[in-house]
Amino acid sequence: MNFEVSEEMSVRLAMIREFMDREVIPLEGEMLHGDPQQLGEAVAAAQAKVKQMGLWAPNHPVEFGGLGLSMVDHGLFAEAVGRSPLGMTVFGTQAPDAGNIEILHQHGTPEQQERWLRPLVAGEIRSCFSMTEPETAGSNPLLLETTAVGDGDDYVINGQKWFTSSADGAAFAIVMAVTDPDAPPYRRSSMIIVPTDTPGFELIRNVSVMGHSGSGHASHGEVSYQSCRVPKSNLLGPEGSGFVIAQDRLGPGRIHHCMRWLGIAGRAFDLMCERVNRRVIHPDGSSLADRQVVQHWVAELDAEIRSARLLTLHTAWMIDRQGAKAARDEISAIKFVVANTMLKAVDTAMQAHGALGVTDDTVLSYWYRHERAARIYDGADEVHKTSLGRRILRRYAAT
Missing domain, CATH: 1.10.540.10 (Acyl-CoA dehydrogenase/oxidase, N-terminal domain)
Known part of the structure; x- marks a missing residue:
């Protein structure tokens, strides 16, 4: 390597x-x-x-x-x-x-x-991704209820989605919907491009998350598809390949997320170290940085961030050379390791900032609100841990 x-x-x-x-x-x-x-x-x-x-x-x-x-x-x-x-x-x-x-x-x-x-x-338009549904388990796309029924040269889409991120202002959605309910589970769904000005596409609301509804890129839309008709030429890949395409999208996408999270962790760490060196807490002039507990925070976080970074770079290296399928275990591992490392960094930095940390005078409280979902979206921690643990144990059982 x-x-x-x-x-x-x-x-x-x-x-x-x-x-x-x-x-x-x-x-x-x-x-x-x-x-x-x-x-x-x-x-x-x-x-x-x-x-x-x-x-x-x-x-x-x-x-x-x-x-x-x-x-x-x-x-x-x-x-x-x-x-x-x-x-x-x-x-x-x-x-x-x-x-x-x-x-x-x-x-x-x-x-x-x-x-x-x-x-x-080119940045001339924006898009959204419409997979998660309010009434089905988001971690399992095999349970989707939204349908896309063939009608001549068209698909007619009906269903309800939410956490269709960035739907507000998007030019089109990529929708995952069931095209053949009788097919084997992994072949039931497809991905279809739906322009957002199509009759039957309705952005119902921007879902309020941690007290903030957001707009544009920062929004998570609830979307209704009611007899939404689009041409079959809008199908992405062969019919029934929705699950496979979702895996193609989500695997490398987790590298994007994890390295961005490491950027957040690094910035939170910087803010914390700067703060504890500046913050005088005793008449003798000593600062938070002179306290052993703070020194332990810094040492532990530094080691954890560096470890998570190397694990993520190794995963990216594997994807470059062998493809996302070969890096399946590594992708599962970084998803929950890096998310928790980032959240620990933000939380610890907030603690070191004291009352200032919970205000919006720094970016820390923004991240605390917006990044808590890192342990949920693209597969909850528990799903990735179960999947990874099962695969590891099966390899041992086979030998």
Whole structure:
């Protein structure tokens, strides 16, 4: 294994880190306290600068306007921009667009790619991913109830979805729906592109999460499909391949999430270390940094973040060389290890900040609210642990 960064990537990472510190992190005050329209204008201006720097959409296909980074290089990029909640958006790699771009690139027809993929990579439109349902277990896509019934050259879609992230303002959704209820479980569903201006597509609400409904990229929509008719040419891949495509999307997508979470953990760690060195707690001038318990926090978190980072880079390295299927165990492991490491870093940093930590004067409380879902979405911790543990034990039983 060799995680040595190429000279070209080292230069890119240096440019990204400098840009994040100078242009992106200062926008967090506007994000937390300012006007959404002004924030949108500021983000658009930052995106224009990223494009001028030649750093736009680094993980997306070269032929569609991205940089085509390897999984390891993209992981390093995601860590660098993950240090701010605005980083992924400013560089054009935000979820769920990033995952939708991957499956459109892998499974889309040339016509679908020209109509949807190219403008999506360019940042001219946004998309959403519509799989999770309120009445079925989100960790098991085999239980979906939304249907897409063939009618001549069309599909007619009916069902209810929620946590259709970024539906507010999206140009299209990629919907997972049952196309053949009588097929074997893994062949029942398909993925279909649905323009959001299609009659029968209704954004009911942005779901309130931890007291915040959000808008645009930061929203999680509840969507109703009522006799929503789209042409069969909007089908992604062969009919019945929805589960397979979902795995293609979610496996590499967990690298994106995990390295972004490591960026969050690293920034929270930095904020904590800066705070405990500054915070005087005794007339003799001693600070929080002089307390052994705080020193233990720092030592433990440093070791845990570095361990999680190496585990994630190893997983990315395996995907680059052997594909996501070969890295199945590693993908399961990083999902729950990195999520918990990130949340521990944020929680400990908040504790070190005292009362300031629970205010919105720092970005920590934002992450505490928005990233708690990391242990739930893309498969709950318990699902990944059960799956990984079962596979390991079966290998031992076989020998």
